[in-house]
Structures are given as C-alpha cells and as structure tokens.
Amino acid sequence: MEIEKIVENVAFNLLKQAVIYLPEDVKQALKKAYEEETSETGKTQLKAILDNIELAEKYQAPICQDTGTIIFYIKAGSEVKGLEKIENALINATKRATKEVPLRPNAVNPFTQKNSGDNTGRFIPFLNWEIVPGNSLELTVMPKGGxxxxxxxxxxxxxxxxxxxxxxxxxxxxxxxxxxxxxxxxxxxxxxxxxxxxxxxxxxxxxxxxxxxxxxxxxxxxxxxxxxxxxxxxxxxxxxxxxxxxxxxxxxxxxxxxxxxxxxxxxxCWAARRASARINADGTVEYLTHKKGV
Ligand code: SF4
Structure with missing residues (x-):
C-alpha cells in the first residue's frame, strides 16, 4: 500500500481512538482523584466524568461533544520516502473522521465566521514536524478542546x-x-x-x-x-x-x-485526548498509546 493511504488509515484510527478512549494514564489519574477527593461536590463531578468515560467506550461515542481542534505531531525518519504526501493524508483522515466517527466540525474561518464543516481549513489540522534519523514515521494526534x-x-x-x-x-x-x-x-x-x-x-x-x-x-x-x-x-x-x-x-x-x-x-481539560502510532518501513503499524479502537 502507498505511504499516503497507510498514513491516512493510521491517522483516522488515531483520531477515532483519541476521541473515544482516554489514555490509560489519564483514566487512572481521574480514578485516583475520585478516590482521594474529599469534597462531596468534587466527588460527584469526578463520578460523572468516570461514568462518561465508561459510556463513551461502551457506545463508541466521543467522550466530549467538543472534539477539539485537530493537531498532529509527526516524527519523520529522514529516510522515509514520500514525506510530501503526508499533509494531504492527514487532511483526508481528518475529513473522514469528521464524517465517520463522527467529530463535531470545529474549524471556523475567523474572517467570514463560516465553519468548513469538516475540521479542516487554513493551517488546520495543524502539523508539527520533527525530522529524526531512521526510516519510520511516528504520528501523534491531539484533539485539543476549546x-x-x-x-x-x-x-x-x-x-x-x-x-x-x-x-x-x-x-x-x-x-x-x-x-x-x-x-x-x-x-x-x-x-x-x-x-x-x-x-x-x-x-x-x-x-x-x-x-x-x-x-x-x-x-x-x-x-x-x-x-x-x-x-x-x-x-x-x-x-x-x-x-x-x-x-x-x-x-x-x-x-x-x-x-x-x-x-x-x-x-x-480532563478529556486529555492523545493517540500515537509508529509506521515502520515495511508498512507495519504499532499503536503506541491505545490497545483498543482499531
Ligand atoms: S474543554 Fe475539554 S472537556 Fe471542556 S468542552 Fe472542551 S473538550 Fe470538552
């Protein structure tokens, strides 16, 4: 399969994982906070958050209606071929996830106030590039709450x-x-x-x-x-x-x-969403933050 298609599929899966399943460290920290919270109201809020997380997983629905602004971090091995195709793949993955997961469309033109309807627009999704030695590609998505x-x-x-x-x-x-x-x-x-x-x-x-x-x-x-x-x-x-x-x-x-x-x-926010995967030179994929959701 071509790198563009692999990246698009992986980025789609990462978006889906990120908005439905909180990373394990965040879930555990929220559980610990619930156990240790001494305020009655605070405890009720944490219970509602924990129930919300459970229901999102059960019904495969985003943990929050605000599915954020989509930000990608890309650690690209300098030997990876086809890096010029990655941006397009990430834009396509974002459009697809908006439709299929679905994600709330959150990308608005600041001049016209028009929502693009698919979470993409000028500089969005925002891409943070890092070039590292090697031939693998590490992708991370952070849907960042407003x-x-x-x-x-x-x-x-x-x-x-x-x-x-x-x-x-x-x-x-x-x-x-x-x-x-x-x-x-x-x-x-x-x-x-x-x-x-x-x-x-x-x-x-x-x-x-x-x-x-x-x-x-x-x-x-x-x-x-x-x-x-x-x-x-x-x-x-x-x-x-x-x-x-x-x-x-x-x-x-x-x-x-x-x-x-x-x-x-x-x-x-408490909905601290992030998901990462590594795409190896032979096209195999390792999901690094989540076991579920692919
Ligand atoms: S800030 Fe976070 S928890 Fe609050 S509405 Fe936005 S995504 Fe949801």
Missing amino acids: GSENVCVTGMLVPGEGINGLKKFVVETVIKAGAKPCPPNILGIAMGGGTDIAIKLAKKALLRPLTEPNPDPEIAKLEKEILEAVNMTGIGPMGLGGKTTVLGVNIEYAYRHPASFPAAVAFN
Missing part, C-alpha cells in the same frame, strides 16, 4: 525573579482560568526560547504521560511543587470546589535570552 485552549497563556516574566516568578505566574494563571478549562486539568508549562517557542513547548509537554515525571530530578521536583500549589486553590473538579484542580504538571524549557524570560502555560 475550553482549555481559551485559557492558555504566554507571559514575559522578570528574569531576576527566576523560578519563583514562574511559580507565581502559573498559580495566578490557574486561579484566573477557574472553571473555564473543564478541570481537573493537565498543565504543560514551558519557559525560555521566545513567546512562540514557549507556547509550542508547553503544548507539546501535554503529550507526556502523567506516569512519567521529568527525567531531570530538579524539574521533576518543580513539577511536584507546582502541582501541590495549584491544587491548594480549591477550584476543584469542573470548578465546583475540591482538592483536584490539576492532575499533573509537565515542564519543558529552552535556553533564554539574558534579558527575556518568556513562559507559557498550556491547559488540557
């Missing part, structure tokens, strides 16, 4: 305030976001680079499973500290109060200019 997108921010911190300034920025951002991003959330936090680089890294950090702390022990410690701090806000599940506002914090960074301290916070 509510959680609306509160993502990039800020310019005071370099002299360092990490304390970052902590303050994150806590203030979470308080300001309140119930809007459909908590409990996952936070992708990034610092350095530039404003564009920070938000890109923050969003990419949302792909790291909740079971994998940062490999750098100092950053892993900071992730834990920020998690504890934001959960002291009491915003709670769906903003109705409780100790589970955030399920996990993933931090990324780039080096920064001495005079600049860009930082970004990307929110994912």
Whole structure:
C-alpha cells in the first residue's frame, strides 16, 4: 500500500481512538482523584466524568461533544520516502473522521465566521514536524478542546525573579482560568526560547504521560511543587470546589535570552485526548498509546 493511504488509515484510527478512549494514564489519574477527593461536590463531578468515560467506550461515542481542534505531531525518519504526501493524508483522515466517527466540525474561518464543516481549513489540522534519523514515521494526534485552549497563556516574566516568578505566574494563571478549562486539568508549562517557542513547548509537554515525571530530578521536583500549589486553590473538579484542580504538571524549557524570560502555560481539560502510532518501513503499524479502537 502507498505511504499516503497507510498514513491516512493510521491517522483516522488515531483520531477515532483519541476521541473515544482516554489514555490509560489519564483514566487512572481521574480514578485516583475520585478516590482521594474529599469534597462531596468534587466527588460527584469526578463520578460523572468516570461514568462518561465508561459510556463513551461502551457506545463508541466521543467522550466530549467538543472534539477539539485537530493537531498532529509527526516524527519523520529522514529516510522515509514520500514525506510530501503526508499533509494531504492527514487532511483526508481528518475529513473522514469528521464524517465517520463522527467529530463535531470545529474549524471556523475567523474572517467570514463560516465553519468548513469538516475540521479542516487554513493551517488546520495543524502539523508539527520533527525530522529524526531512521526510516519510520511516528504520528501523534491531539484533539485539543476549546475550553482549555481559551485559557492558555504566554507571559514575559522578570528574569531576576527566576523560578519563583514562574511559580507565581502559573498559580495566578490557574486561579484566573477557574472553571473555564473543564478541570481537573493537565498543565504543560514551558519557559525560555521566545513567546512562540514557549507556547509550542508547553503544548507539546501535554503529550507526556502523567506516569512519567521529568527525567531531570530538579524539574521533576518543580513539577511536584507546582502541582501541590495549584491544587491548594480549591477550584476543584469542573470548578465546583475540591482538592483536584490539576492532575499533573509537565515542564519543558529552552535556553533564554539574558534579558527575556518568556513562559507559557498550556491547559488540557480532563478529556486529555492523545493517540500515537509508529509506521515502520515495511508498512507495519504499532499503536503506541491505545490497545483498543482499531
Ligand atoms: S474543554 Fe475539554 S472537556 Fe471542556 S468542552 Fe472542551 S473538550 Fe470538552
């Protein structure tokens, strides 16, 4: 089979998996939050979320009506042939998934306000490319919810305030976001680079499973500290109060200019959808995040 068709089929399956089945680490984190939540209202909200997840799997329906804006991450081996055909394959997969899964059409022209009806349009689905050595292709899809997108921010911190300034920025951002991003959330936090680089890294950090702390022990410690701090806000599940506002914090960074301290916070909602697969040179496919749904 041609690479274009293989990629289209795999991307279609990934979209279907992602919107119906939450990744196991997110499901387990929500279950743990339910067991440990002390607020009665918070517990009721988490129970509703867990029931929702179960029903979506049973009826093969999306876990949320907001099936998000479609973002792909592509790790392309430099020896893979036909890379120029991938974009078209991903657009076709998105159109097909919109019709067949189905996904709610969420791509709107900002000038005319017209919905394209198939989740595609200028720069959508958005493609993030990374060229790596080898001859395989790793595809990841993140259907990114609108509510959680609306509160993502990039800020310019005071370099002299360092990490304390970052902590303050994150806590203030979470308080300001309140119930809007459909908590409990996952936070992708990034610092350095530039404003564009920070938000890109923050969003990419949302792909790291909740079971994998940062490999750098100092950053892993900071992730834990920020998690504890934001959960002291009491915003709670769906903003109705409780100790589970955030399920996990993933931090990324780039080096920064001495005079600049860009930082970004990307929110994912409880419907933290992502799915990945690897396409090998011989055309075989390994689904990396999900066992079900293909
Ligand atoms: S932010 Fe997430 S949970 Fe909330 S409506 Fe959108 S996709 Fe659904």
